[in-house]
Amino acid sequence: MPTQIKKTYNPSLGSTSAFFVPDAEANHLNAQDVAYELVASAKDISIATFQCFEGGNKLMIKAEIVANLIIEIQTKLEMIERILPLAFESEEA
Secondary structure: OOOOOOOOOOHHHOOHHHHOOOOOOOOHHHHHHHHHHHHHHHHHHHHHHHOOEEOOOEEOOOHHHHHHHHHHHHHHHHHHHHHHHHHOOOOOO
16 A cells, blocks of 8 residues: 655645646647636536526525535636736747
8 A cells, every 4th residue: 555645735825826837848829728628617617507596596506506616617717817828928929
């Protein structure tokens, strides 16, 4: 059985913007692909979140589930925010 190394918790890495770092070999095209996938995923989650309401205003499931979906959207938006500068860099610069 492998020995697990217990790492100490670093609270400064608890946010997406601090944790998410693009690969050193990634270029603007990779960043564009990642941004596209994150936007598509956030869009799907927002649709799922809206489906948690009847008539657009009456919550049909536990509020905790909706809160978790909103946090997931926020996390994806933070990741998009981090990757956008690379997505618009040009290799010619």
